[in-house]
Amino acid sequence: xxxxxxxxxxxxxxxxxxxxxxxxxxxxxxxxxxxxxxxxxxxxxxxxxxxxxxxxxxxxxxxxxxxxxxxxxxxxxxxxxxxxxxxxxxxxxxxxxxxxxxxxxxxxxxxxxxxxxxxxxxxxxxxxxxxxxxxxxxxxxxxxxxxxxxxxxxxxxxxxxxxxxxxxxxxxxxxxxxxxxxxxxxxxxxxxxxxxxxxxxxxxxxxxxxxxxxxxxxxxxxxxxxxxxxxxxxxxxxxxxxxxxxxxxxxxxxxxxxxxxxxxxxxxxxxxxxxxxxxxxxxxxxxxxxxxxxxxxxxxxxxxxxxxxxxxxxxxxxxxxxxxxxxxxxxxxxxxxxxxxxxxxxxxxxxxxxxxxxxxxxxxxxxxxxxxxxxxxxxxxxxxxxxxxxxxxxxxxxxxxxxxxxxxxxxxx
Amino acid sequence: xxxxxxxxxxxxxxxxxxxxxxxxxxxxxxxxxxxxxxxxxxxxxxxxxxxxxxxxxxxxxxxxxxxxxxxxxxxxxxxxxxxxxxxxxxxxxxxxxxxxxxxxxxxxxxxxxxxxxxxxxxxxxxxxxxxxxxxxxxxxxxxxxxxxxxxxxxxxxxx
Numbered sequence: 297x298x299x300x301x302x303x304x305x306x307x308x309x310x311x312x313x314x315x316x317x318x319x320x321x322x323x324x325x326x327x328x329x330x331x332x333x334x335x336x337x338x339x340x341x342x343x344x345x346x347x348x349x350x351x352x353x354x355x356x357x358x359x360x361x362x363x364x365x366x367x368x369x370x371x372x373x374x375x376x377x378x379x380x381x382x383x384x385x386x387x388x389x390x391x392x393x394x395x396x397x398x399x400x401x402x403x404x405x406x407x408x409x410x411x412x413x414x415x416x417x418x419x420x421x422x423x424x425x426x427x428x429x430x431x432x433x434x435x436x437x438x439x440x441x442x443x444x445x446x447x448x449x450x451x452x453x454x455x456x457x458x459x460x461x462x463x464x465x466x467x468x469x470x471x472x473x474x475x476x477x478x479x480x481x482x483x484x485x486x487x488x489x490x491x492x493x494x495x496x497x498x499x500x501x502x503x504x505x506x507x508x509x510x511x512x513x514x515x516x517x518x519x520x521x522x523x524x525x526x527x528x529x530x531x532x533x534x535x536x537x538x539x540x541x542x543x544x545x546x547x548x549x550x551x552x553x554x555x556x557x558x559x560x561x562x563x564x565x566x567x568x569x570x571x572x573x574x575x576x577x578x579x580x581x582x583x584x585x586x587x588x589x590x591x592x593x594x595x596x597x598x599x600x601x602x603x604x605x606x607x608x609x610x611x612x613x614x615x616x617x618x619x620x621x622x623x624x625x626x627x628x629x630x631x632x633x634x635x636x637x638x639x640x641x642x643x644x645x646x647x648x649x650x651x652x653x654x655x656x657x658x659x660x661x662x663x664x665x666x667x668x669x670x671x672x673x674x675x676x677x678x679x680x681x682x683x684x685x686x687x688x689x690x691x692x693x694x695x696x697x698x699x700x701x702x703x704x705x706x707x708x709x
Numbered sequence: 710x711x712x713x714x715x716x717x718x719x720x721x722x723x724x725x726x727x728x729x730x731x732x733x734x735x736x737x738x739x740x741x742x743x744x745x746x747x748x749x750x751x752x753x754x755x756x757x758x759x760x761x762x763x764x765x766x767x768x769x770x771x772x773x774x775x776x777x778x779x780x781x782x783x784x785x786x787x788x789x790x791x792x793x794x795x796x797x798x799x800x801x802x803x804x805x806x807x808x809x810x811x812x813x814x815x816x817x818x819x820x821x822x823x824x825x826x827x828x829x830x831x832x833x834x835x836x837x838x839x840x841x842x843x844x845x846x847x848x849x850x851x852x853x854x855x856x857x858x859x860x861x862x863x864x865x866x867x868x
Contacts, residue, residue: 303861307861308861311861311862312857313852315849315862315863315865315866316863316864316865340750343746346737348746349746349751350849350851351850358853358854358855360853367852367857370855370857371857371859376856377851377857378857379855380855544738545738549740558854
């Protein structure tokens with residue numbers, strides 16, 4: 297559709313999904329803290345349950361505050377729509393369950409978040425869905441790994457914590473050539489730094505806990521779909537054959553471009569039950585209003601920290617992507633020096649998260665990626681001595697002062 | 710005139726009272742039933758099925774032709790078309806003869822000759838859009854499902 301005016305990113309980050317509340321005119325998004333919604337009539341209730349009209353039934357399926365967050369994310373990523381979940385891993389699991397069943401297969405970059413590797417190689421595998429892990433730097437390896445029952449190709453825009461930036465355009469070409477969608481975790485980049493759908497991705501995932509929330513106050517996840525993938529291409533019987541969960545409805549026939557989103561919400565999210573809460577959605581909406589301002593500052597502070605570390609003799613290596621504010625580095629003194637470094641920090645918070653206004657530090661090999669074998673760690677781009685930093689929004693001089701103290705302590709032994 | 714901007718489509722939806730739906734189905738799995746049912750139950754529009762094989766859908770009388778509809782009512786504000794693209798030039802001629810003010814071609818119903826004919830006859834024309842989806846966009850329905858309505862506004866809803 298031709299648009300009268302194209303609103304910019306910052307405007308949409310503040311307004312998309314939140315016109316004035318139709319019931320009250322409230323300009324701030326109201327927190328609809330309710331489990332369920334009264335039907336206008338038995339006929340209206342039946343229309344809602346049959347997916348023939350729009351509206352709210354029960355907050356496990358949809359909620360006005362959560363929907364506002366979903367629509368805002370869809371707008372910022374340039375998607376057709378979005379579904380929010382109680383965590384990023386829940387969003388990921390529901391994406392898998394929307395497309396794959398026992399006997400099916402997935403292809404995933406091997407440098408992804410350790411929790412994702414475990415979800416795929418342990419829990420999802422136990423459900424009869426196998427995953428082949430391939431290099432995030434080699435789209436040809438992904439091409440070779442895609443088979444007849446492969447349901448999607450999965451990569452992270454920026455690998456956690458390897459910092460490898462995936463060539464999304466090439467991965468999208470490989471996926472589409474084989475008739476499968478490209479699913480991209482865009483958590484580290486955010487839609488402000490990178491919009492995977494513009495580069496060919498079909499589904500975008502986020503741990504909204506990170507930069508979207510921005511302040512470390514809530515756990516959440518979201519999936520956004522482009523609406524452009526041909527779900528009726530014969531590879532996705534869950535979408536283009538009669539659904540036993542909906543009286544034989546064929547989602548591609550009834551909903552056209554909305555088929556994936558309607559089924560993922562009405563069947564998969566409904567049955568899994570990992571919905572985002574209204575209060576958490578409200579915190580996410582508030583976070584998004586300042587996403588652009590925060591990301592600019594995150595990136596500026598991160599560049600200063602990277603420059604600082606590269607000029608320190610105690611630092612053996614720095615692996616920082618061209619984008620974002622999360623990266624790893626290693627000390628010449630190895631893992632033990634790293635332990636002394638983290639223990640000596642006073643301002644940086646030692647915890648397992650990223651994307652907070654507060655600066656964060658962690659040793660991935662013994663924490664976030666501790667379920668991985670030595671071989672998996674190496675393939676994930678995690679060295680035994682890697683220290684991951686998530687650079688926050690504080691005065692950069694204070695961040696460097698604290699890092700200087702840490703580096704001195706690391707050397708002292 | 711061909712209506713293509715969100716504002717033009719919103720204004721059309723805001724001034725409609727009667728919808729004649731050519732090709733409405735009684736099969737609950739068909740999109741043409743889903744749209745009929747949505748417009749009948751969720752909007753104030755008077756919706757009439759135009760289908761020579763049916764006498765009614767959900768208790769609403771069906772008419773075999775647009776001419777038969779126009780004879781019993783006044784001209785429809787809009788004719789909503791669910792037919793194969795190859796068959797819609799005749800639908801446009803019937804809509805013009807029935808005095809319709811607008812014609813709406815649903816998803817995939819694209820026929821350049823039919824569009825030009827309707828445009829030249831002074832009808833407002835919407836092409837390759839779903840009336841249910843567009844109504845839901847401006848009424849807030851799409852937004853209830855986390856779908857991207859494309860709306861950015863600080864005014865309260867008008868439809």
